[in-house]
Amino acid sequence: AQSVTQPDIHITVSEGASLELRCNYSYGATPYLFWYVQSPGQGLQLLLKYFSGDTLVQGIKGFEAEFKRSQSSFNLRKPSVHWSDAAEYFCAVGAADDYKLSFGAGTTVTVRA
Amino acid sequence: DSGVTQTPKHLITATGQRVTLRCSPRSGDLSVYWYQQSLDQGLQFLIQYYNGEERAKGNILERFSAQQFPDLHSELNLSSLELGDSALYFCASSPSDRVYEKLFFGSGTQLSVL
Numbered sequence: 001a002q003s004v005t006q007p008d009i010h011i012t013v014s015e016g017a018s019l020e021l022r023c024n025y026s027y028g029a030t031p032y033l034f035w036y037v038q039s040p041g042q043g044l045q046l047l048l049k050y051f052s053g054d055t056l057v058q059g060i061k062g063f064e065a066e067f068k069r070s071q072s073s074f075n076l077r078k079p080s081v082h083w084s085d086a087a088e089y090f091c092a093v094g095a096a097d098d099y100k101l102s103f104g105a106g107t108t109v110t111v112r113a
Numbered sequence: 114d115s116g117v118t119q120t121p122k123h124l125i126t127a128t129g130q131r132v133t134l135r136c137s138p139r140s141g142d143l144s145v146y147w148y149q150q151s152l153d154q155g156l157q158f159l160i161q162y163y164n165g166e167e168r169a170k171g172n173i174l175e176r177f178s179a180q181q182f183p184d185l186h187s188e189l190n191l192s193s194l195e196l197g198d199s200a201l202y203f204c205a206s207s208p209s210d211r212v213y214e215k216l217f218f219g220s221g222t223q224l225s226v227l
Contacts, residue, residue, distance in 0.1 A: 032212055032213045036218075042220060043115060043117070043205075043218030043219050043221055044203070044205075044216070045115070045218070046216065049215070051213055090156060094212035095212065096212070098169070098212055099161055099163075099168050099169035099210055099211075099212055100171060101212060101216070102158070104155070106155060
């Protein structure tokens with residue numbers, strides 16, 4: 001079964017600084033990989049997803065993620081964070097022969113002025 | 114607004130009771146997923162329905178059951194409630210039953226068992 005690990009529980013970043021959130025997955029074949037964001041009091045919203053092809057994926061709100069098969073990673077990045085990026089971020093993995101997504105524990109991002 | 118509607122938004126009940134959470138998927142979506150989010154367990158997949166049929170089952174307790182009706186709305190029934198069932202329950206929908214589909218999440222139902 002597939003699984004995903006987000007090593008960082010909480011990250012604090014200054015507004016305007018860059019952000020990188022780590023995600024490591026465990027799956028034998030090429031996984032389907034996702035990043036979702038949850039703002040306070042809201043449901044999850046898809047930022048971006050990767051299935052195949054170009055390993056650098058662009059998403060909404062200026063986010064991008066890079067799939068690295070050799071490191072089993074799918075890290076999320078943003079060059080310059082805004083205060084509105086304060087939220088909880090979830091990495092998720094799915095398999096072609098399965099119907100469900102497995103979510104990581106999440107990383108909470110705090111943005112300081 | 115994701116288009117997924119969950120009711121009620123908040124529910125406070127006592128141990129041993131039974132509650133029903135309701136989810137209306139986005140117009141046209143055939144799949145409904147239920148997730149439980151708690152501080153200690155994170156986001157746990159409970160169950161998926163596709164066009165009225167159960168498609169996948171996750172860490173759903175026997176005290177919990179769900180169904181999807183012909184109009185595609187879904188209900189999650191939680192019975193013999195325990196303190197540990199207190200959590201945020203999310204419903205999500207997608208057009209098909211394929212895992213690569215984007216999930217659209219509702220705002221959740223916050224369940225507090227006292």
